[in-house]
Amino acid sequence: MTMSTTNQEEWIKTTCPRDCYDGCGIIVHKRNGKIIKVKGNRDHPSTRGPLCAKCAVSYNGVWLDENARLLYPLKRSGTKGSGKFERISWDDALAEVANKFGDIDREHGADRIYHTHYTGTCSVIAGQFPKRFFDHIGATEVDPDTICNAAGHAALSYVFGDSTSGFDPRTSKDSKCILIWGANPAHCGPHVYQHWLREHDAKVIVVDPVRTETATSADLHLQVRPGSDAALAFAMLHIMKEESLVDETYIKNHVQGYEEVLPSIENCTPEWGQSETGIPTTLIEQAARSYARGPSLLWLGQGLQRQPQGGNVFRACAMLPAITGNIGKPGAGFYYLNDTIGIGGRRGDTSVYEIPELNDGPSPVSQMDMPALLQDPAAIQSYVVWNCNPLASNPNQASMEKGLAREDLFTVVIDCFMTDTADYADIVLPAASFLEFDDVCSSYFHLTIGAQVQCRVPMGESLPNQEIFRRLSSAMGLEDSTLYEDDRSVIEHTLRDSGIRETWQELTEQGWAHVADEPLILWSDGHFATPSGKIEIASERAEADGLPRLPQATTDPEPKNGKLRLISPAAKWLMNSSFGNDRNVLKMMGPETVTCHPQTASDLGIGDGDRVRLSNEVGELVLAACISDTVTPGALIVYKSRWLKTEKSRANVNRLCITRKTDMGESTSVHATEVTVSRVD
Ligand SMILES: Nc1nc2c(c(=O)[nH]1)N[C@H]1C(S)=C(S)[C@@H](COP(=O)(O)OP(=O)(O)OC[C@H]3O[C@@H](n4cnc5c(=O)[nH]c(N)nc54)[C@H](O)[C@@H]3O)O[C@H]1N2
Ligand SMILES: Nc1nc2c(c(=O)[nH]1)N[C@H]1C(S)=C(S)[C@@H](COP(=O)(O)OP(=O)(O)OC[C@H]3O[C@@H](n4cnc5c(=O)[nH]c(N)nc54)[C@H](O)[C@@H]3O)O[C@H]1N2
């Protein structure tokens, strides 16, 4: 595990497990056994130098700070939300949880125990292993992707049969055009932005209602009206058809439903496209031509599908590679999220993720149902929160808070920090951080696997998630051996399934490895994982699920009664709500603001820096206005997921965000939240 040692100096290679496109390599510098610096690994293909600013600050700030970290199991001693707790032993904490779960199982059934988790850590074992416990006891899972990206997965599964085998970024050396649709890597994958996107000769096109940093540095920015992306895709396809830029041979061999969708494409003229999207026809034409000529890559952002018709938008955009044949050849392809371990259907043994025989419990429920369900004593008796911070991250915050305040709801929170959600727990269990245990990280952009290497002992009495659930299994007297599988065995599974040749020892010395030596050209055999084996523009499976057979050229209606569409994208200085408790991060972010277009501001009589009230049917928030034409006139921006307790309002943008479900995947449509804005005198 040690790269080199001189006297008392040590440098350890490890990997950043945050939910980020970058998947960075890290070097931890120790002196006399103590971590003195956490920094970027300049030999890592994604990182190539320093860490991003937020990780550099937080990993050397709150993550190493004993005063900020949770060190011991805690039991609530005050009212819910008061943040008053007393220290208890692990044995007592686990016995209390075990007894309570036993009582609930006997009185109501274990399906009344709900567990919610997401990507607080994306490392494989800490991120996946605890599911075995919940599956075994028959608890109800809150479907994790419904807070983030489920609509996109559902849509791409209809079209390609697989949403997680996107392009290998290394294939971009052969690309002439990269189309980034509703993603902002400048914030969300700063190393991908700096080293992958900006160092390209390919023409970069960005479709986003916001002139993000990514859009500013692109060759072409299509500043789309929010919710009109499907119309834009159809208008681009119209131009491609008119100008004979479609690949008839590819369509004939590999696409189902082109003839059926053609009449809609023919109706969607560039002029119609301009009126729907607000983008001048000349720009739509330029984008259509560059993309169609290719070879082109299409990156479908997660932000793009967080809207009511997010699934339809994805199906519409997915027609671009199909109809132009920009797939299955060097420099071409689509990307949403890569499952590096299982890419291209290579995964053999899936037992790292799930033990099929353990997994016959209740169906998962959508995160969008949680604000209502949490308030219902007939539905939920216990809420276990691990790897996430739902009070900060979930929409309809007021209802979430009301549910969490229920005296009869037995809430357990496992985290590294005392989050806003943890304040409402009955039992808080301290999680070890990624610097404190071995694990495996797989990037969801680059096709690399990284070693997460223990750099110090866990702080206080904290434990890795997997160890917490082994001990809880034991406290409950559970017998299934898979609940106790040790880390080394799971790590070996994972490496084998990833096709990694290196042993764990070699991986820790190297820090990372590509899952394939040469760039993978995915879908090059022209066979797709759909029932027909073709790309399904027309989908019988969608139809059977009560959805349209074809993508629709529709646009969301404009907000009525003076309302505006509130977008709440990822903040540069946060990782969801993570890092929001770091003093220096807070300093860099400054006070929370709402960005609005100068025309909107003048219509509403708002000046830069004025206090404004944003309100709708679920809540209200008072913020300082920031007037800027980076956003389209009908839209507002408030970045997502600050900690509530760092704000005077004790709320963040999720106070306003709605739980309306997307058309597919029962997922979040936060970017379509509508609010009224008024100046506070
Ligand atoms: N308004 C609005 N809201 C949004 C979004 C939006 O676009 N707009 N985006 C949504 C999206 S995309 C997502 S993914 C969600 C994310 O929302 P969450 O999943 O809630 O993500 P975080 O807020 O980062 O919370 C992760 C928690 O895990 C903890 N953690 C880190 N490492 C470990 C560990 O090893 N063990 C344990 N037990 N805990 C650990 C961190 O300290 C942190 O408190 O937010 C969603 N919320
Ligand atoms: N710094 C930082 N990095 C992060 C995160 C973070 O919180 N902070 N979160 C991580 C997580 S969990 C995720 S899921 C990813 C998210 O990664 P992205 O998908 O890149 O991020 P978002 O910020 O959710 O949304 C991207 C863009 O979608 C745009 N958008 C909103 N509505 C529309 C629309 O109607 N049409 C179009 N075309 N675009 C629209 C927004 O303006 C935004 O610029 O980032 C990850 N990386």
Ligand SMILES: [Mo]
């Ligand atoms: Mo996400």
